[in-house]
Amino acid sequence: xxxxxxxxxxxxxxxxxxxxxxxxxxxxxxxxxxxxxxxxxxxxxxxxxxxxxxxxxxxxxxxxxxxxxxxxxxxxxxxxxxxxxxxxxxxxxxxxxxxxxxxxxxxxxxxxx
Amino acid sequence: xxxxxxxxxxxxxxxxxxxxxxxxxxxxxxxxxxxxxxxxxxxxxxxxxxxxxxxxxxxxxxxxxxxxxxxxxxxxxxxxxxxxxxxxxxxxxxxxxxxxxxxxxxxxxxxxxxxxxxx
Numbered sequence: 001x002x003x004x005x006x007x008x009x010x011x012x013x014x015x016x017x018x019x020x021x022x023x024x025x026x027x028x029x030x031x032x033x034x035x036x037x038x039x040x041x042x043x044x045x046x047x048x049x050x051x052x053x054x055x056x057x058x059x060x061x062x063x064x065x066x067x068x069x070x071x072x073x074x075x076x077x078x079x080x081x082x083x084x085x086x087x088x089x090x091x092x093x094x095x096x097x098x099x100x101x102x103x104x105x106x107x108x109x110x111x112x113x
Numbered sequence: 114x115x116x117x118x119x120x121x122x123x124x125x126x127x128x129x130x131x132x133x134x135x136x137x138x139x140x141x142x143x144x145x146x147x148x149x150x151x152x153x154x155x156x157x158x159x160x161x162x163x164x165x166x167x168x169x170x171x172x173x174x175x176x177x178x179x180x181x182x183x184x185x186x187x188x189x190x191x192x193x194x195x196x197x198x199x200x201x202x203x204x205x206x207x208x209x210x211x212x213x214x215x216x217x218x219x220x221x222x223x224x225x226x227x228x229x230x231x232x
């Protein structure tokens with residue numbers, strides 16, 4: 001079992017819907033990440049939270065809104081998405097922003113209709 | 114600029130044979146880490162092996178070994194005795210940790226190599 005838990009595993013939403021993706025880890029990691037991955041492509045970094053503060057925002061559209069309520073939780077709020085936003089969304093965590101290993105969750109497969 | 118280069122989009126390998134996946138990288142940071150991940154069709158990103166820039170010896174983890182040639186900036190993954198369950202996409206990734214650039218701490222991925230193991 002992965003130590004980073006993502007819910008839901010699958011999500012289908014309309015372009016006018018508001019939904020949230022959730023990521024949780026209990027490893028004491030202080031950095032958490034959101035990646036977006038299109039089919040047959042590498043993951044692309046969206047956001048980095050370090051000590052619950054947003055430290056990197058890769059110029060992601062405002063229809064994606066991250067939130068880190070505490071050191072164990074990372075949410076990604078979705079609103080007014082486009083069909084091209086359909087992708088696998090991966091959450092990851094690491095001990096520190098610059099530290100060794102990244103542990104990934106199993107991802108949320110998002111389809112925007 | 115592309116920091117991680119994987120030149121093999123796809124490979125076929127027979128069961129029980131060894132396969133080498135190529136990876137070259139580019140960085141001026143003296144402190145960095147190199148990773149290989151396996152991603153089956155289910156989507157989960159599975160960590161395979163890690164090599165630190167200051168490590169003297171090549172990393173090994175079971176059937177996986179990393180051929181680290183620092184001067185050439187290459188970090189090839191060798192999978193010995195391939196199994197059908199090794200069929201997946203394989204990503205090489207790098208994390209710079211010097212703290213001197215905006216990219217430090219970010220895990221940056223190559224384009225990936227799709228491996229298909231045949232009976």
